[in-house]
Amino acid sequence: MVTAMAxxxxxxxxxxxxxxxxxxxxxxxxxxxxxxxxxxxxxxxGIIGPANSGKTSFLKTxxxxxxxxxSMTFTGQITFNDRDIRxxxxxxxxxxxxxVVFPLPVGLPLTVYENVALAPxxxxxxxxxxxxxxxxxxxxxAALWDEVKDRLxxxxxxxxxxxxxxxxxxxxxxxxxxxxxxxxxxxxxxPVTTMRIEDVLKKLKKEMTIVLVTNLVQQARRLxxxxxxxxxxxxxxxxxxxxxFAGQVKDQRTKDYLDGRFG
Amino acid sequence: xxxxxxxxIRNRKIESLFRILFLxxxxxxxxxxxxxxxxxxxxxxxxxxxxxxxxxxxxxxTAGGIxxxxxxxxxxxxxxxxFSVPLGVAxxxxxxxxxxxxxxxxxxxxxxxxxxxxPSIVHALFGVGAFVLFFRFGTCILAASLxxxxxxxxxxxxxxxxxxxxxxxxxxxxxxNMGATKWQTIRKIVLPNSISGILTGIxxxxxxxxxxxAPIMFTGAAFFLPQLPQSVFDQTMAMSLHLFVLATQVPxxxxxxxxxxxxxxxxxxxVMNSLSIAFRVYLRGRKKW
Numbered sequence: 001m002v003t004a005m006a007x008x009x010x011x012x013x014x015x016x017x018x019x020x021x022x023x024x025x026x027x028x029x030x031x032x033x034x035x036x037x038x039x040x041x042x043x044x045x046g047i048i049g050p051a052n053s054g055k056t057s058f059l060k061t062x063x064x065x066x067x068x069x070x071s072m073t074f075t076g077q078i079t080f081n082d083r084d085i086r087x088x089x090x091x092x093x094x095x096x097x098x099x100v101v102f103p104l105p106v107g108l109p110l111t112v113y114e115n116v117a118l119a120p121x122x123x124x125x126x127x128x129x130x131x132x133x134x135x136x137x138x139x140x141x142a143a144l145w146d147e148v149k150d151r152l153x154x155x156x157x158x159x160x161x162x163x164x165x166x167x168x169x170x171x172x173x174x175x176x177x178x179x180x181x182x183x184x185x186x187x188x189x190x191p192v193t194t195m196r197i198e199d200v201l202k203k204l205k206k207e208m209t210i211v212l213v214t215n216l217v218q219q220a221r222r223l224x225x226x227x228x229x230x231x232x233x234x235x236x237x238x239x240x241x242x243x244x245f246a247g248q249v250k251d252q253r254t255k256d257y258l259d260g261r262f263g
Numbered sequence: 264x265x266x267x268x269x270x271x272i273r274n275r276k277i278e279s280l281f282r283i284l285f286l287x288x289x290x291x292x293x294x295x296x297x298x299x300x301x302x303x304x305x306x307x308x309x310x311x312x313x314x315x316x317x318x319x320x321x322x323x324x325t326a327g328g329i330x331x332x333x334x335x336x337x338x339x340x341x342x343x344x345x346f347s348v349p350l351g352v353a354x355x356x357x358x359x360x361x362x363x364x365x366x367x368x369x370x371x372x373x374x375x376x377x378x379x380x381x382p383s384i385v386h387a388l389f390g391v392g393a394f395v396l397f398f399r400f401g402t403c404i405l406a407a408s409l410x411x412x413x414x415x416x417x418x419x420x421x422x423x424x425x426x427x428x429x430x431x432x433x434x435x436x437x438x439x440n441m442g443a444t445k446w447q448t449i450r451k452i453v454l455p456n457s458i459s460g461i462l463t464g465i466x467x468x469x470x471x472x473x474x475x476x477a478p479i480m481f482t483g484a485a486f487f488l489p490q491l492p493q494s495v496f497d498q499t500m501a502m503s504l505h506l507f508v509l510a511t512q513v514p515x516x517x518x519x520x521x522x523x524x525x526x527x528x529x530x531x532x533x534v535m536n537s538l539s540i541a542f543r544v545y546l547r548g549r550k551k552w
Contacts, residue, residue, distance in 0.1 A: 063440065070363055096442030106437040109456050118451065119441045168437075175441055 010043035010225055015082075016179060016209040017062070022076035024057045026069075030233065031057055035076070037228055037238045039179075044201065044210040046224025046241065048217060048257075053230040055213045059181050062211070063098040064091045080179070096123065099172030103184040105164035107156035108171075112139075112148050115156040115167055119175045134174055142170035143200050162193030169197065173204075180204065181211045186219065198223055217258055221245055229254050300529070307526030310519045316527070319489040324508070325515050329524055334491050335404075335499030336531065339479060340472045342408035342495055343415065348465060350412075351419030358420070359427040360449055379417035383477040386414040390482040405495040407483025414478055415468040422467065426460025427453060459543045466539040470532045476503040486512075502528045 015038045023033035032054030039045040047055050057072070064085060066072040078085045080094065088094045096119070108115050116135045125131060135152070139145040144166040148159065156167050165185060172180060182201070186194040201210060201223060214220050220227050221241060228238045237244065237254040249255045267275075314328055321327035354371075362368040390410030400406040430453050438448040476484075485498040486508060492499040506524045509516050 065436070065439065068436075068439065092442045092444055094442075095440060098440075100440040102433070102437070104433075106433045108434055108437055108452060110452075118438075119443075122441065122443050122447055122451075171437075171441070 010040045013041040013043065015039070016041045016080070017211070018077075018079045018082075020077045020079075022058075022061065022074055022078060024054060024061055024066075024072070024074045026057075027071040032230070032233050035228075035235050037235070039209060039211060041209050042205055043225040044205055044212055044223050046220035046227030047211065047213045047230060048215065048220045048227060049230030050215065054233055055230050056183055058230070059100070059183055059211070059213060062179075062181065063095045063100065064088070065095075067091065096175050097178045099175050099177035099180045101165070101168050101172055101180070101182040101185050103187045105161060105168045105188065107159065107164045107167055110156060111153050112156050112159070112167065113152040116170050116174045119171065123175075138170040138173040139167075141173055141200065141204065142166045143196050144170055162189045165189050165193070166197065166200075169200065177208060179209045179211065181213070183213045184215060186214070186216065194219075217260070229257060231257065303522055303526045303529060306519055307522035307524075310517075310523035311526065315523060320487065320505075323515070324487060324513050325517065325520075329502070329505060329527065331489060331491055332500040332502045332505040332524070333527065333531070335484070336473055336502040336528070338404050338492055338495075338499055339408050339411060339483070339501055340469055342404055343411040343472050344465070344469065346409055346412035347416050347419050347468065351416050351464075352423050352461060354416075355420045355423035355427060356449060359424050360445055360453065375417050375420055378413070379421070381414075383414060383475055386410055387478045387481050389413075390478055395482055400496070402481070402498055403483050403496045404492055404499050405483070407479040407499075407501075408495070410478040410482045411472045411475060414475070415471055418468050418471065419464050422464025423457075423461045426457040426464070429460060430456045459546045462539050462543050462546070466536050469535050469539070473528065473532050473535075474503055476501075476507050480504060502531070 017039040019038070020036050022035040024031055031052075035058065037045075047058070049055055060066055060069075060072070061074045062078065062080075062085070066074060080088070080097070085094060108118065110118065113135055116138050117131045120131060120134050125134065136145060136149075139148060144163060147163060148167075156164065159167060165188065169182075169185075180201075185197060189197070198219070201212070204210065212220070212223055224241045226238070226240050227244065229236045231253060236251045236257075237249055239249070239254075244254060245258060247255060249258075316328060316333065317330050318328035319331055320329065358368065358371065362371070387410065390406060390413075394400045394406035394409050395402055398406075400409075434452050434456075435448050438452055439445075443451070479501055483498055484501040484504040486504075488498060488500050502524060506521055506528065509524060510521045
């Protein structure tokens with residue numbers, strides 16, 4: 001059966017991230033297996049699925065945070081910019097290119113300014129004028145500048161939850177990442193702020209590639225160009241978001257999940 | 264209209280009972296400290312004078328002051344600090360931030376626990392064997408301070424480790440995710456936020472070091488030595504040993520004098536502690552989460 005596939009502007013873009021046959025296990029217990037998909041430049045790639053389906057473990061693998069957990073191992077191949085992430089000689093330079101936003105905002109125990117200036121400082125930017133520009137630009141892009149420009153010297157942890165999450169995004173942007181990974185960013189954020197951040201992401205897409213993990217099906221629908229469904233430790237479906245929601249699925253479980261008829 | 268059930272009432276009574284019980288227990292802790300301070304102040308303060316603090320003992324230590332012992336204790340504590348703080352903090356940083364859970368780490372932890380359990384007199388004998396004889400330092404401040412330093416190392420390591428562990432893991436992960444190395448993370452985030460806890464360990468160490476007698480007895484502290492030490496290779500008098508000597512070894516010491524020495528020793532520790540506490544309060548005021 002031939003079905004009309006939705007066309008995507010990004011599908012011809014170079015592959016940013018190629019995942020092939022990846023399996024992740026903790027101390028011999030496999031939590032995720034046979035993950036295979038490509039993420040193209042300037043697309044938002046959504047990963048949806050219920051809790052405990054391996055979404056966060058997968059993100060941790062992408063920027064080699066698995067190194068910090070001795071019991072965590074992964075097999076298969078992941079390439080970032082066509083280079084195997086295992087063969088990336090300097091893992092810090094890999095992580096610098098990948099910004100991460102956590103489910104719960106982590107305001108580092110520093111001022112708002114220093115939160116955003118930390119990554120540039122670590123990469124050797126020292127001039128106050130340069131840092132000022134970076135800080136303003138990143139806060140601006142994270143839609144936070146107007147709210148905090150008068151209190152850059154107060155502690156990041158004193159901001160409200162929604163502001164802290166945008167601060168986390170600003171901090172991730174300060175790395176000048178090529179890939180931005182968001183892990184259920186809206187879990188602790190009110191709906192209004194969530195919509196603001198979603199608008200931010202739509203704009204950021206022009207500058208970088210985004211991997212968005214979410215357990216909100218509708219959020220994936222609003223944002224993701226393509227998406228994958230993680231279910232019970234495997235990838236059930238990878239496809240263009242519009243097609244999936246239009247019912248063009250390979251696996252019946254995808255339709256059930258998207259329709260909220262699961263379980 | 265709500266009415267408290269009998270169970271509610273009983274629970275409330277038990278609750279207040281335990282509250283009072285725990286309050287009493289905590290209150291009891293103040294008692295020994297208060298009594299010690301009261302006795303020392305009552306009996307010791309009469310001998311305290313500028314003369315007592317700043318002259319050497321005379322007439323077979325039955326008269327005169329304690330100046331050489333006071334200066335000696337400051338020497339011993341300072342040199343011990345110079346040794347054990349950098350070593351202890353570095354070891355704690357390794358154990359907390361770098362070490363993985365393997366046999367090597369477990370051996371180090373075991374060694375620290377054992378080191379903490381060794382009686383001070385055994386440390387003294389170790390000090391004699393290692394520093395006085397093997398390294399040929401002779402009995403001197405250096406040998407005594409190194410012995411003290413090794414003895415207090417577990418205090419510094421354990422308290423520093425606890426302070427480092429109190430910094431939330433999420434901060435480290437956020438930093439690592441940005442591409443920071445472990446050392447960058449430690450320097451920018453972990454150390455600045457654990458410094459007050461680390462200082463607590465050092466305060467404990469100072470107090471313990473100033474009061475120890477056994478480890479310095481054979482390694483560097485002198486029975487009677489009226490002149491001040493000129494370098495770490497000299498012997499010295501020390502407050503703790505001086506107190507022991509006055510109380511047990513020298514006949515004819517006026518009863519008030521040992522109390523005076525003890526009073527000064529306690530005051531010395533309290534002054535050092537308050538300085539560190541003030542510094543900690545200042546740092547905690549700047550704590551960022």
